[in-house]
Amino acid sequence: MVVLIIGMLAAVAVPQLKKNMISARSSAVMNDLRVYSGAFQAYAQEHGDWPPGGGAPGVFPPGMDGYLSQTNWSRTTPIGGNYQFATQSPQAGGRYAAVIIIASTLNNAVSSDSNQLSDIDRKLDDGNLTTGNFFLGYRNYPVFVLEH
Numbered sequence: 001m002v003v004l005i006i007g008m009l010a011a012v013a014v015p016q017l018k019k020n021m022i023s024a025r026s027s028a029v030m031n032d033l034r035v036y037s038g039a040f041q042a043y044a045q046e047h048g049d050w051p052p053g054g055g056a057p058g059v060f061p062p063g064m065d066g067y068l069s070q071t072n073w074s075r076t077t078p079i080g081g082n083y084q085f086a087t088q089s090p091q092a093g094g095r096y097a098a099v100i101i102i103a104s105t106l107n108n109a110v111s112s113d114s115n116q117l118s119d120i121d122r123k124l125d126d127g128n129l130t131t132g133n134f135f136l137g138y139r140n141y142p143v144f145v146l147e148h
Helices: 002-047 114-124
Strands: 082-091 094-103 134-136 142-147
Touching (some): 002 082, 114 134
Antiparallel strands (some): 082 094, 134 142
């Protein structure tokens, strides 16, 4: 009887625990993207253009050390992979002036969990991973658009 009760409690608790973990990771990614977006926009306002893009994932774009040095930019994201800034980026049939990509790196893949990615999109954008300012781009990497 005790085993049955414990089993029933686990059956109820495990899905809720998973949902809470997805929500916590989503919130962390959303916070990161808002902080980084603000840093890149501050740079663009002060310098009249976006910083050069195309650097390696997890590496500060040139000129961004002072803007991103107190952030988690160089660490693994809450959903795996690393953040990467790109300009004039071809993504999903369009070209975007400035984007933040969550890119896989060697031994550090970005989550392909559709529940996780959809949760971020629902909370941050339009809830559709093929449209809006947060979508799956090249190699199905999550992309956050700063400027179209």
